[in-house]
Amino acid sequence: MDARVTFITLGVRDLAATRRFYVDGLGWEPAFEAPGEVMFVRVGPAVMLSLWDRAAFEAEIGATQTGPGVPPVALAHNMPDEAGVDRVIADAAAAGAEIVALPARREWGGYSGYFADPDGFRWEIAYNPGPLGVELMRDAGLA
Structure with missing residues (x-):
């Protein structure tokens, strides 16, 4: 098996609210939609974010973890500079996101x-000046 991810699937409580956040709020373009069931958004040349109605998700995969706390997954979106991080965080707030940590310089x-x-999934918006961060921005055509 190759080390590769082509779909990241999140089971969401309210697909309509999720669509409003990502499409109407953040301006992302769906690549595919089955209303009330699933929506795909291309997030890289060969990577889709699949936002799947939780009931359908559970019917196929099994019961999801419940209870208080943060879902045990975080997604990351890198930017080529600090100003880009600030801009994306502001755009997310305008779209209705809960800002859980304001941008700050990190020890790394x-x-x-x-x-x-809307479902509590955490997005890290980051500027990584290290070699791997520079490589990712170059590969994304942003450096």
């Missing part, structure tokens, strides 16, 4: 902040 040498989408 970068700059990042976090927001939560």
